[in-house]
Amino acid sequence: MSLDHIRIVLVSPIYGGNVGSVCRAMANMGLRDLAIACPRDLDLGEARKMACAGHEILEARRDFPTLAAAVSDCGLVMGATARVGLYRQHAASPRTLAPRILEAADTGRVALVFGPEDHGLSNDDLIFCTHVIQIPSSKAASSLNLAHAVMLCCYEVFLASGQFAGATEKSPEAPSHLRERMFAVWRELLLDVGFMDEDKAMHMMFGVRRILARGKLTEDDVRIMMGIARQIRWKIEHGAGEPPDDGGADPDGGADGPDA
Amino acid sequence: MSLDHIRIVLVSPIYGGNVGSVCRAMANMGLRDLAIACPRDLDLGEARKMACAGHEILEARRDFPTLAAAVSDCGLVMGATARVGLYRQHAASPRTLAPRILEAADTGRVALVFGPEDHGLSNDDLIFCTHVIQIPSSKAASSLNLAHAVMLCCYEVFLASGQFAGATEKSPEAPSHLRERMFAVWRELLLDVGFMDEDKAMHMMFGVRRILARGKLTEDDVRIMMGIARQIRWKIEHGAGEPPDDGGADPDGGADGPDA
Numbered sequence: 001m002s003l004d005h006i007r008i009v010l011v012s013p014i015y016g017g018n019v020g021s022v023c024r025a026m027a028n029m030g031l032r033d034l035a036i037a038c039p040r041d042l043d044l045g046e047a048r049k050m051a052c053a054g055h056e057i058l059e060a061r062r063d064f065p066t067l068a069a070a071v072s073d074c075g076l077v078m079g080a081t082a083r084v085g086l087y088r089q090h091a092a093s094p095r096t097l098a099p100r101i102l103e104a105a106d107t108g109r110v111a112l113v114f115g116p117e118d119h120g121l122s123n124d125d126l127i128f129c130t131h132v133i134q135i136p137s138s139k140a141a142s143s144l145n146l147a148h149a150v151m152l153c154c155y156e157v158f159l160a161s162g163q164f165a166g167a168t169e170k171s172p173e174a175p176s177h178l179r180e181r182m183f184a185v186w187r188e189l190l191l192d193v194g195f196m197d198e199d200k201a202m203h204m205m206f207g208v209r210r211i212l213a214r215g216k217l218t219e220d221d222v223r224i225m226m227g228i229a230r231q232i233r234w235k236i237e238h239g240a241g242e243p244p245d246d247g248g249a250d251p252d253g254g255a256d257g258p259d260a
Numbered sequence: 261m262s263l264d265h266i267r268i269v270l271v272s273p274i275y276g277g278n279v280g281s282v283c284r285a286m287a288n289m290g291l292r293d294l295a296i297a298c299p300r301d302l303d304l305g306e307a308r309k310m311a312c313a314g315h316e317i318l319e320a321r322r323d324f325p326t327l328a329a330a331v332s333d334c335g336l337v338m339g340a341t342a343r344v345g346l347y348r349q350h351a352a353s354p355r356t357l358a359p360r361i362l363e364a365a366d367t368g369r370v371a372l373v374f375g376p377e378d379h380g381l382s383n384d385d386l387i388f389c390t391h392v393i394q395i396p397s398s399k400a401a402s403s404l405n406l407a408h409a410v411m412l413c414c415y416e417v418f419l420a421s422g423q424f425a426g427a428t429e430k431s432p433e434a435p436s437h438l439r440e441r442m443f444a445v446w447r448e449l450l451l452d453v454g455f456m457d458e459d460k461a462m463h464m465m466f467g468v469r470r471i472l473a474r475g476k477l478t479e480d481d482v483r484i485m486m487g488i489a490r491q492i493r494w495k496i497e498h499g500a501g502e503p504p505d506d507g508g509a510d511p512d513g514g515a516d517g518p519d520a
Contacts, residue, residue: 017277025408027401053401084427091427095419136415136424141287141313148285151408152415155396159355164396167344167351 002105003161007033008150009070009113011125016043016050018117021147023047023054023061029154030163034061035111037070050147067113067125075108076101079121079129080149082142087126091134094153098160100131112153117146171218178219182226183209189229192236262365263421267293268410269330269373271385276303276310278377281407283307283314283321289414290423294321295371297330310407327373327385335368336361339381339389340409342402347386351394354413358420360391372413377406431478438479442486443469449489452496 008026013019019042026032034057036042051058064070071077078101084091104110113129115121120143126132135144135152144152158164174182187205190196196204212225268286273279279302286292294317296302311318324330331337338361344351364370373389375381386392395404395412404412418424434442447465450456456464472485 021405021408024401024405028397028404028408030398030400050405052405053403089427089429093426096426132427134427136419136426137288138290138418138423140290141284143313144288145281145284145310145312145407147405148281148288148408148411151411155412158398159396163398166353166356166396167349167392167394169349 002102003030003157003163004032005105005109006031006101006157007035007071007074007109007111008154009035009037009067009111010146010150011036011067011113011121012038012040012116013042013146014040014117015146016046018050018146019061020047020050020052020054020058022150023051023057025054025147025151025154026057027052027054029151029158030161031154031157032057032060034058035064035070036061037064037067037113039063067128071111071113071128073109074111076104076110076131077113077129078111078131078133079113079126080115080133080135080153081121081126082135082137082144082149083120084132084134087123088132088134091132093136094133094156095160097131097133098156101157102160112150112157114146114150169218171220174217174219174222178222179212179217182222182229185226185229185233189233192233262362263290263418263423264292265365265369266291266361266417267295267331267334267369267371268414269295269297269327269371270406270410271296271327271373271381272298272300272376273302273406274300274377275406276306278310278406279321280307280310280312280314280318282410283311283317285314285407285411285414286317287312287314289411289418290421291414291417292317292320294318295324295330296321297324297327297373299323327388331371331373331388333369334371336364336370336391337373337389338371338391338393339373339386340375340393340395340413341381341386342395342397342404342409343380344392344394347383348392348394351392353396354393354416355420357391357393358416361417362420372410372417374406374410429478431480434477434479434482438482439472439477442482442489445486445489445493449493452493 008022008031010019010022013022013036019036023034026034047058048055078097081088081091101110101112112133113121113125115125121129133153135149137144183205186208187201190204190208191198191201268282268291270279270282273282273296279296283294286294307318308315338357341348341351361370361372372393373381373385375385381389393413395409397404443465446468447461450464450468451458451461
């Protein structure tokens, strides 16, 4: 799996909390290879407090005496920077570079390198980088928290890897014939309760149809709206008393309704 | 400016450090309206430590007794969730929703709502949300740090706003005639030093051309490569001694060269 070939390299991080937070971000985005170049004394207590699901990444991290050593087996070496001045004008965004990172990680190792919290990557670090990543940010506040910077890069790589499948609605978009049954029931209801006359019905129903057409309308949605209209008509017809057993709609095709 | 119409709403955040970190993320991404719904006692010292460029956002935050109050003037209300179960199946990613958020922020206010660190948004909170945002993450570790979750949403909105102009190379891509002058100088040099014979020259120059064609080659790049070849030829011709004043190339069209 190519995400396993992507190494996060932190150069001389100062705050343990940030290192822990980096580990959590990596775990969230499916990465696990963490290297620390030129390590300082790290507050491991703080790091462990922030690592959460990234605790194994934190414990498995490797220290290297130099950045050169930390990236020596990596093909692509991408240095993240907030500044874009001399030596940084060829910087590209994480979104632009993500496909290139994954392509390289398919056959070799890739390093994403982040400098210390106070000054970022120096030119001495940057010279080892084949690419410069500039993380988009407001001109008024361009310096990101270290873990935030790592998170954004990992996120772009993770998304580009295509491993994430988002939520999907179980209920398909309602076909026309189902929608028409619903509108027919609502038309009858709105006539019954005197919301409109027969001669205004088309006009009003255009309005109702427009409201319900603004977004996707699933089969479950149609069943809810149809059930509501039927239940109201039943209530009007029967007045006070028990509703019929099959009166309510089932909004989730199996669950017990919105109040379950 | 429509980013000013986008409010970050934190429901009962627990850790001051996270709130400060949220403020910094907002500042980085050009947002500044922070609301806290159902606030708990907050460690403001921790918050201020993490806020950095977001300190004004932290001080200007507004507390609301309920989520309903915090979002009452907002058209779109988007709730962020890591889980996608009941009531969350229509969730969409921040990238998918970002254009919709900006469209709504053009004419009205939009709230992005995030639950407390331990449990996220409850169904009681979610009922106020017109949309559900699911932040992409690994199945093995889907729970994000609160500030990381806010950062990713703000980042997507900021990028979609088109306000970020990335680094641009001042030097344009080199035109063919400039490249050809460079290759001619290198061809002479490689013949001079005996790297190739005249009968292998075409074969070797195909190799050199391929190396230099793999990526974009700017006019500055060509000047560096041409300068190197010329300088070497001069050195070979003159042996030990001072190089000529105009021998070195100018890699950045005005700066003092790579060692400046």
